[in-house]
Amino acid sequence: MFNPSHDDLVNLLLAEEQGLFDGSDGWQIFTIEMPDEPDNAIVLREYGGLEDERVQNGNWPPIQQPTVQCLVRGTDYTEAYKRIQMVIDCLDDHDEFDSSVFGCNSDPMRYIKIEKLGNVIPIVQDDRNRYRLSVDFQIMRQSRITRKNKK
Numbered sequence: 669m670f671n672p673s674h675d676d677l678v679n680l681l682l683a684e685e686q687g688l689f690d691g692s693d694g695w696q697i698f699t700i701e702m703p704d705e706p707d708n709a710i711v712l713r714e715y716g717g718l719e720d721e722r723v724q725n726g727n728w729p730p731i732q733q734p735t736v737q738c739l740v741r742g743t744d745y746t747e748a749y750k751r752i753q754m755v756i757d758c759l760d761d762h763d764e765f766d767s768s769v770f771g772c773n774s775d776p777m778r779y780i781k782i783e784k785l786g787n788v789i790p791i792v793q794d795d796r797n798r799y800r801l802s803v804d805f806q807i808m809r810q811s812r813i814t815r816k817n818k819k
Contacts, residue, residue: 670775670777670811671777672714673714673734673777673779673807674699674700674712674713674736675699676767676777676779677712677736677782677805677807678699678712679767680762680765680770681755681758681759682697683769685758689710694706694708695742695751696708696709696710697709697710697711698711699712699713700713701713702741707741707742707743707798708743708748708751709742710739710740710751710755711738711739712736712737712738713736713737713739714734714735714736715734715735715736715737717732717733717734717806717807718733719733720732728810729810729811729813730810731780731808731809731810732777732809733807733808734809735785735804735806735807736805736807737802737803737804737805738755738802738803738804738805739801740752740755740800740801740802741799741800742798743797743798744799745799748799748800749788752803755803756784756803759784759805760782760783761782761783762782764779766778766779768812775811775812775813776811776812776813777809778810779807779808780808780809781806781807781808782806783805784804784805785803785804785805786804788801788802788803789801789802789803
């Protein structure tokens with residue numbers, strides 16, 4: 669069983685940008701759903717993506733190509749924009765890495781490529797006048813577990 673890519677990317681952000689995403693400065697990071705609180709929050713969620721790429725006629729695990737959305741919400745537009753830019757700076761064109769470095773409980777994944785898709789998109793303020801910004805990333809990843817020979 670594999671972790672969703674948003675879980676691995678949150679672990680990467682927490683590992684590389686120590687203190688910027690752990691809640692110590694009033695910003696917290698979540699996966700899948702944006703909770704009502706805190707006001708300053710980041711959520712990563714995997715959705716859709718491109719079809720898996722077959723490798724070596726299916727003898728090797730396919731290259732998965734999910735898309736991950738980063739949604740940032742904040743009470744101050746400038747601070748929210750700075751925070752989404754921090755996410756972009758950390759993830760966009762990141763060097764290849766292996767999810768096993770985070771001690772994950774699932775099958776390790778080799779992250780081949782993370783690429784920002786387009787520009788930051790401002791979204792209408794929510795019902796509490798908090799600013800929301802979004803950006804998407806295309807992921808290329810492959811299981812480190814090799815397939816057994818087909819019979």
